[in-house]
Amino acid sequence: MKPALEPYPQPVRRAALVIALLLALGIAWLSMVPGSTVPGPMISDKIRHFGAYATLAIPVAMWFGPGRFAAVLVLTAYGAGLELAQGLLSATRQASVFDAGANALGAYAGYLL
Template identity: 50%
Template sequence: MRLIRRLAAFAALMVAIVVAYLSLMPVDEGPAPVFSDKVNHFLAYAGLAAPLTLALHPKRWLSAVIVATVYGIGLEFAQAMGDAGREGSVLDALANFLGALAGAALIRFSAGVRP
């Protein structure tokens, strides 16, 4: 289990780096969206919270949601303050939270953790 948690922590770190890069790069340099903006946010933060939940432990799934959500809010503030042509958005932050909640819950419930 220790190796899995370490690999999950590494995966979460890599996802966090990719999410930050894609969130802060200039709009005109970014890849074309695969889905709608909100769906992309949802999927990105589900993909961040899932390995983060494994790294922390499925019993601490709510902590993973909080960490991923605070990270997302921080990136929204960075977008609002930056000059890359991006805007911080409350709706993006909400999509980030819902994605983090879904990703963490998926791991928590698939791991069979009891309350």
């Protein structure tokens, strides 16, 4: 029989929540500002999405504790929502299902860490 996963201590969970909120705000801001003119292959954009959501998933999973797979679902919805917002609210950005996929894969990778 597997031992039950213990949640992180409350101070650690609070710190994880603050870090997660700051990262989420940063990701939202970067997602909605006018597009970058930095040259580079399109794949690099997906790597940035993957890395951002993998990084965000770590404190979110710590905050969720033992039921942390829910963190992947929450972050997948968050990433899809930001992509939708780009398509609906931004004149210079467009929604991308591939970006949303990279966000979801990054969230899952961060959860696995």
